[in-house]
Amino acid sequence: MLYIKCPHCGLRSQNEFAYGGDASVKRPELNKEISDQEWDEFVYLRKSPRGKHLELWHHVSGCRQWIKVLRDTSTHEIFNTYKSEEKVG
Numbered sequence: 001m002l003y004i005k006c007p008h009c010g011l012r013s014q015n016e017f018a019y020g021g022d023a024s025v026k027r028p029e030l031n032k033e034i035s036d037q038e039w040d041e042f043v044y045l046r047k048s049p050r051g052k053h054l055e056l057w058h059h060v061s062g063c064r065q066w067i068k069v070l071r072d073t074s075t076h077e078i079f080n081t082y083k084s085e086e087k088v089g
């Protein structure tokens, strides 16, 4: 079982969270013309990296905030967590 440190609530069980996907995906700019292929890639295509990965998690059974989690996908080690609006270098 994972324990995730919510930046708002503190250390909590993974059972309180829902995985939300890749946090590094950027939505295309509003009102910018993009091709169908670019839109398709934004909506559907995701990488499945092995190693450190920045992910979105939703604290469903807690503060109900979205957070970012820097986690190793092969060992499940969590290096850091961030508020959703924080820039992660």
Ligand SMILES: [Zn+2]
Binding pocket: 006, 007, 008, 009, 010, 059, 062, 063, 064, 065
């Ligand atoms: Zn929380």
